[in-house]
Amino acid sequence: MSSPLEKFLAGWSFRTRTPAYAAGDELVAFVTGREGDALVVRIGDTRLLIPEGDSGLVDQRVKLRVTSFDTDAHRGEAEVLERYELQDDD
Amino acid sequence: MSTADIDEDREKNRLRFRGGRAASAVPLLVFVVWAVVQSGLLGIGDTTGLVAGMLIALIIGLFLVKGDWKRYADAVFAGMTRKVAVTAVVAWLWAGMFAETIQVGGFVDGLVWAARAFEVGAALFPAITFLLAALLATGIGTGYGTAIAFTTLVFPAGVLLGADPVLLFGAILSGAVFGDNLAPVSDTTIVSAVTQNADIGGVVASRVKYAVVAAVLAFASYLYAGAQMAGQPLDVGAQLQQVSPWGLLHLLPIAVVIFTAVAGRHIIEAISWGIVSAVVLNLLLGWLGLVDVAASDMVVFRAPETSDVAASLAGAPVVGAIVETVPRGDAVVGGSFYAGASGFFPLIVLTLLLVAGVQIMRDGGGFDAVEDWLLSSVATSVRRTELTMVLGTALVNAAVTINTAAEIAIAPFVSTLGQRFNINAYRRANILDANTSALGYIFPWGGGLLAGYSVMVSLPDEYAWFTEAMVVNPASVWPYVFHGWFLVAVFIVAAYTGFGREYVPDRASEEVSRV
Known part of the structure; x- marks a missing residue:
C-alpha cells in the first residue's frame, strides 16, 4: 500500500499511449483478447502477446513476465506467471 | 475449456428475446425514455418516480422474452445481488x-x-x-x-x-x-x-x-x-x-x-x-x-404521550434527552441518523432495479453487441477510447437528470472499454464521475x-x-x-494528452477488499 501523500501525487504527468517494457519485466494486467491462437494483453496501444495462452484467461487479471519487446513496434511477448481470483464485478 | 466451448456455453445460456440481442436493452431504454420525459420534459426531479418507471420497464421487458420467463427473473435477482x-x-x-x-x-x-x-x-x-x-x-x-x-x-x-x-x-x-x-x-x-x-x-x-x-x-x-x-x-x-x-x-x-x-x-x-x-x-x-x-437533533424517540413508559423516560436524566412525548398520531423516530439514512431509500431501490436492468442487457447479449460495436468502430485506440468514455458519460448525463442513475447505467461500459486497454481503475472512476457530476448541474x-x-x-x-x-x-x-x-x-x-493517465500495471488500486 502506498502512503497517503503518494496517492495524492500519483498521475501528475502525461502518460504515453504506448508504454514500453523490457524483457524480464513483471507486471499485473488484464488479458484483453485474442489474436489467432495467442492471447493479447493490450496496455494502451502497446500489445503483449502470450503464445498459446488459455482462452479462459480473457478478461482475467494475471501476473506476466515480458519475454521480449520491440520498442519501435510497441509489441512484445510475455508469459503468464500467475492468475488472480475471478473478479466479482468485472 | 477451449474458446469454441466457452462461446457455445455462453450462447446456450443466453437470455433470448424476440427481436434479438438488441431487445435485451429494452428495459433500460424504456427507463431512459421515462427519465427524460419525467425529469427533462416535465421537470419532476422525483427519484421514487424513476423507481416506478424502472419497475414498469422491467415488466415490459418480460413480454419480449423467448422461452422460459424464469431466466429473466433469475437475471433480475443476479443483478440485484451483485456486489457493486x-x-x-x-x-x-x-x-x-x-x-x-x-x-x-x-x-x-x-x-x-x-x-x-x-x-x-x-x-x-x-x-x-x-x-x-x-x-x-x-x-x-x-x-x-x-x-x-x-x-x-x-x-x-x-x-x-x-x-x-x-x-x-x-x-x-x-x-x-x-x-x-x-x-x-x-x-x-x-x-x-x-x-x-x-x-x-x-x-x-x-x-x-x-x-x-x-x-x-x-x-x-x-x-x-x-x-x-x-x-x-x-x-x-x-x-x-x-x-x-x-x-x-x-x-x-x-x-x-x-x-x-x-x-x-x-x-x-x-x-x-x-x-x-x-x-x-x-x-x-x-x-x-x-x-x-442537542442529542435529540441526532437521535430522538417521539413516543405517544399516552404511554406511561415514554412519559417516565422523557423525564429521566440522560435518556430524557432523546425521548419526547407527542400526540399519538405524531409518534415517530427522528434525528440526523434517521433522516440521513432514509434520504437515500428511493435512490437505493432505484439502484437495485437499475443494476437488474443492466444484468438483463448483459445476459441477453445487448451489452456485448454495443461493446463489440464500440471496440470495432469507435474505441480503436486508447486515446479514442478515453474520449468515448468522456463524451459518452457526458451525453448520458446531459440527457438524464438524476445523475447517479445515469452514472450506474453507463458505468459497465466505462469499465469494460477501459479494461480492454488496461486503463487503471482510478482513471476510469475519475472519467466516469467528473462528467457525471458536471453535467447534472449545467442544463x-x-x-x-x-x-x-x-x-x-x-x-x-x-x-x-x-x-x-x-x-x-x-x-x-x-x-x-x-x-x-x-x-x-x-x-x-486529459484523454487527448494523457494527463493523469495510469495503466493497470502502473499502480494497483486497492480493489474490492477496501471499498
Missing part, C-alpha cells in the same frame, strides 16, 4: 448519516457566516461563494443539498451586495459540482469507485489533480466575470438573520473522513470515525451554547439546478426586497457553471 449494488447501498447509508449530522451541527450556518464575514463586495462575492459552496459539498457529499442550502442562505446576501444573480447561481452550482465530484461521501463518487472496482479513498486522492486544475480556472473566471458583471448594492435597509460561526468546526470531522479513507481504511470505518467526531463536536457545541444543537433540466431553483422561487415571499425579477431563469445559467465546463474540458484534454 450492495456496496454502494451500504456506503450511501453511512454517508447520509454523516452528512445530516454535520448539518444539524450548524455547518451550513458556519459557511454562511464566512461568506458574509469576508465583506468582499459584489465583484468578489461569486468567487468566494464558489469556494465555500465547494467546501460544503465536499463535506456533505450532496450537490443537491448544497444548491438548496446556498440558494436559500447565501444567494440573497450576494444579491443584496449587488452581485449578478445569474453569475452567483452559477457559482453555487459550480461549488456543488466540485463536491459531488470529489467528496468521499458523495453518492456519485461511491458509485464511480465501486463500479470500477477501486477503493474510495484512492479514487478521491487520484481525482484531486483534475478537480484542482478545473477549480483554479473556475475561480479565476468568477473573479473576472464577477468584476465585469457587478452591480450596485441594494439600499433596502434589509437585515439578514444572524448566524453562528462555530459550525465551521465541522471541517474537522470532514478532514477525518477524507484522511482516514485516503490512508486506506475501509470507507465504512472512515465515515464511522467522521460520525463519531461529529457527534462529540455537536454535543460539545450544544453544551457550550455555541450552536443550537435547465439538471437535477442540481432544479433543486436550487425550487427554493429560489420562494425567496420573494421571504424577503420583501427580493423581487420576481431577481429570480434567475434556469435556462440562462448554463454558460456560468464554470467548474462544470472546465471539468469536462480538463478530461477532454
Whole structure:
C-alpha cells in the first residue's frame, strides 16, 4: 500500500499511449483478447502477446513476465506467471 | 475449456428475446425514455418516480422474452445481488448519516457566516461563494443539498451586495459540482469507485489533480466575470438573520473522513470515525451554547404521550434527552441518523432495479453487441477510447437528470472499454464521475439546478426586497457553471494528452477488499 501523500501525487504527468517494457519485466494486467491462437494483453496501444495462452484467461487479471519487446513496434511477448481470483464485478 | 466451448456455453445460456440481442436493452431504454420525459420534459426531479418507471420497464421487458420467463427473473435477482449494488447501498447509508449530522451541527450556518464575514463586495462575492459552496459539498457529499442550502442562505446576501444573480447561481452550482465530484461521501463518487472496482479513498486522492486544475480556472473566471458583471448594492435597509460561526468546526470531522479513507481504511470505518467526531463536536457545541444543537437533533424517540413508559423516560436524566412525548398520531423516530439514512431509500431501490436492468442487457447479449460495436468502430485506440468514455458519460448525463442513475447505467461500459486497454481503475472512476457530476448541474433540466431553483422561487415571499425579477431563469445559467465546463474540458484534454493517465500495471488500486 502506498502512503497517503503518494496517492495524492500519483498521475501528475502525461502518460504515453504506448508504454514500453523490457524483457524480464513483471507486471499485473488484464488479458484483453485474442489474436489467432495467442492471447493479447493490450496496455494502451502497446500489445503483449502470450503464445498459446488459455482462452479462459480473457478478461482475467494475471501476473506476466515480458519475454521480449520491440520498442519501435510497441509489441512484445510475455508469459503468464500467475492468475488472480475471478473478479466479482468485472 | 477451449474458446469454441466457452462461446457455445455462453450462447446456450443466453437470455433470448424476440427481436434479438438488441431487445435485451429494452428495459433500460424504456427507463431512459421515462427519465427524460419525467425529469427533462416535465421537470419532476422525483427519484421514487424513476423507481416506478424502472419497475414498469422491467415488466415490459418480460413480454419480449423467448422461452422460459424464469431466466429473466433469475437475471433480475443476479443483478440485484451483485456486489457493486450492495456496496454502494451500504456506503450511501453511512454517508447520509454523516452528512445530516454535520448539518444539524450548524455547518451550513458556519459557511454562511464566512461568506458574509469576508465583506468582499459584489465583484468578489461569486468567487468566494464558489469556494465555500465547494467546501460544503465536499463535506456533505450532496450537490443537491448544497444548491438548496446556498440558494436559500447565501444567494440573497450576494444579491443584496449587488452581485449578478445569474453569475452567483452559477457559482453555487459550480461549488456543488466540485463536491459531488470529489467528496468521499458523495453518492456519485461511491458509485464511480465501486463500479470500477477501486477503493474510495484512492479514487478521491487520484481525482484531486483534475478537480484542482478545473477549480483554479473556475475561480479565476468568477473573479473576472464577477468584476465585469457587478452591480450596485441594494439600499433596502434589509437585515439578514444572524448566524453562528462555530459550525465551521465541522471541517474537522470532514478532514477525518477524507484522511482516514485516503490512508486506506475501509470507507465504512472512515465515515464511522467522521460520525463519531461529529457527534462529540455537536454535543460539545450544544453544551457550550455555541450552536443550537442537542442529542435529540441526532437521535430522538417521539413516543405517544399516552404511554406511561415514554412519559417516565422523557423525564429521566440522560435518556430524557432523546425521548419526547407527542400526540399519538405524531409518534415517530427522528434525528440526523434517521433522516440521513432514509434520504437515500428511493435512490437505493432505484439502484437495485437499475443494476437488474443492466444484468438483463448483459445476459441477453445487448451489452456485448454495443461493446463489440464500440471496440470495432469507435474505441480503436486508447486515446479514442478515453474520449468515448468522456463524451459518452457526458451525453448520458446531459440527457438524464438524476445523475447517479445515469452514472450506474453507463458505468459497465466505462469499465469494460477501459479494461480492454488496461486503463487503471482510478482513471476510469475519475472519467466516469467528473462528467457525471458536471453535467447534472449545467442544463435547465439538471437535477442540481432544479433543486436550487425550487427554493429560489420562494425567496420573494421571504424577503420583501427580493423581487420576481431577481429570480434567475434556469435556462440562462448554463454558460456560468464554470467548474462544470472546465471539468469536462480538463478530461477532454486529459484523454487527448494523457494527463493523469495510469495503466493497470502502473499502480494497483486497492480493489474490492477496501471499498
